[in-house]
Amino acid sequence: GENVEQHPSTLSVQEGDSAVIKCTYSDSASNYFPWYKQELGKGPQLIIDIRSNVGEKKDQRIAVTLNKTAKHFSLHITETQPEDSAVYFCAAEGTYKYIFGTGTRLKVLA
Amino acid sequence: DVKVTQSSRYLVKRTGEKVFLECVQDMDHENMFWYRQDPGLGLRLIYFSYDVKMKEKGDIPEGYSVSREKKERFSLILESASTNQTSMYLCASSSGTLEQYFGPGTRLTVT
Numbered sequence: 698g699e700n701v702e703q704h705p706s707t708l709s710v711q712e713g714d715s716a717v718i719k720c721t722y723s724d725s726a727s728n729y730f731p732w733y734k735q736e737l738g739k740g741p742q743l744i745i746d747i748r749s750n751v752g753e754k755k756d757q758r759i760a761v762t763l764n765k766t767a768k769h770f771s772l773h774i775t776e777t778q779p780e781d782s783a784v785y786f787c788a789a790e791g792t793y794k795y796i797f798g799t800g801t802r803l804k805v806l807a
Numbered sequence: 808d809v810k811v812t813q814s815s816r817y818l819v820k821r822t823g824e825k826v827f828l829e830c831v832q833d834m835d836h837e838n839m840f841w842y843r844q845d846p847g848l849g850l851r852l853i854y855f856s857y858d859v860k861m862k863e864k865g866d867i868p869e870g871y872s873v874s875r876e877k878k879e880r881f882s883l884i885l886e887s888a889s890t891n892q893t894s895m896y897l898c899a900s901s902s903g904t905l906e907q908y909f910g911p912g913t914r915l916t917v918t
Contacts, residue, residue: 706847729904740811740897740909741850786849790904793838793857794865799849 699724701789703798710777711806718801720787721769729790730770732761734783735800741786745772777805810834811910813898819916826885828913830898837902839881841865841873844895844912856881888917 700723710716722730728749733741747754747761747770754761758777763770774781782805788795814829832839840855842865852865854873862873870892874882881900885892893916899907 703849731906733909738911740899740911742909743906746906793863793904794840794852794855795907797842797850799847 699789699791699796701787701796701798703787703801705801706799707802707804709804709806712777712779714777716774716777716781716803716805718772718785718787718803719769720771720789720798721767722789722796723768724789724791724796725768727789727791727796730761730763731788731795732759732772733786733788733797735786736783744785774803777803779805779807781805811898811900811908813896813910813913815913816911817914817916819918820885820888821918822889824885824888824917826888826915826917828883828885828896828898828915830881830883830900830910831879832881832898832900832908833879834900834902834908835878836900836908837878838900838907839875840899840901840907841871841881841883842897842899843867844897850897853883888915890917893917 703720731746734744735741760773787798811832841853842850856875872884896913898910901907
C-alpha cells in the first residue's frame, strides 16, 4: 500500500546550523509533496511544497529537493533559529488524500 | 484568512460514552478530513469526505463514524469511546488536491 517513511524522528542542531529531514515514498503516481510544520498546541501548517515536474524549490531559509526516480524528497533548513523548533511532517499525494510521514521533532539549541 | 475551527480544544470523556467532535471550515472546500495524531505514529487518516453526504474510510476507521450534512461541517463520532481512542484529533479541509488546512486539534482523553 501507500507509505511514506520519514527520518530522523528527532533532530537537535545548534542555532545557525543546517537541518535536513528525509522522506521516501512508495506510490510512483504521487506528484505533489508538501511539508508541514506543527508548533506546540497548534495544527500543522504548510511551509513549502513541490510538484514532480520540479527538482528543487526554495523559500528563504527553507528548501525542498525531489528525486522522483529514487522516490525520495528532503527538507533543508539553513541558518536555523529557535523558532524553527517544531515537529515537521512530510507527505505525498494519494487519491483524494495525503500520506503523511511519522514526523521529525526538530530542536534548535541556542 | 482561511479558517478551520474545532469545537473543543480539550475533552475528557468516560469509557462507553458517545463522543462528537465537530469541525467547521469557512473556505467552501469540497474535501474534509479527520486524522488522529499519536507520538511516533504521525498523522493517521480516519475518514475523509469529498462532498456533502459522501464519506470514505481512511486507514484507521474502526470505532469511528462521520457525518457531513453541510459542506462546511464535518463531524467525527465515537459511538462508544474506549481508552485506546485517547489521542489528538485533527480536522483538515482542502480544495481539490491542493494544500490541506488544519484546525488546532482536539485533545481527547477517555478515562
